């Protein structure tokens with residue numbers, strides 16, 4: 001089997017060599033398609049994993065036991081600009097700079113390519129301008 005998934009790493013585990021473990025201990029091939037991982041910060045990687053189904057399931061269980069969140073690739077965060085009141089609350093809570101207050105205009109902008117789908121902005125936004133799409 002071959003599957004594309006999104007791995008979300010909380011700050012406490014971003015320095016662990018998960019790719020190495022998946023290859024060595026679970027006989028999986030891991031192709032990193034996109035990664036945004038920084039030490040001591042939340043991170044996200046889009047990976048394509050291939051191997052036996054049982055090895056894949058065991059590898060996923062291992063990652064989850066270490067605090068890694070597994071997301072389907074289809075999930076994405078959408079900014080509904082018409083609802084945005086430019087309050088800036090999301091830019092304070094966004095860990096990757098995907099939501100920022102641009103200067104000097106002081107307008108909020110959403111850079112989806114930086115989003116790690118942590119969903120913090122969904123709770124922070126008073127106008128429900130941030131949505132998770134599946």
Ligand code: SF4
Nearest residue numbers: 094115116118119121
């Ligand atoms: S889900 Fe929201 S808070 Fe999290 S990275 Fe994406 S834009 Fe930022």
Ligand code: SF4
Nearest residue numbers: 084085087088090125
């Ligand atoms: S928290 Fe919501 S309303 Fe406020 S700037 Fe961000 S998206 Fe816009």
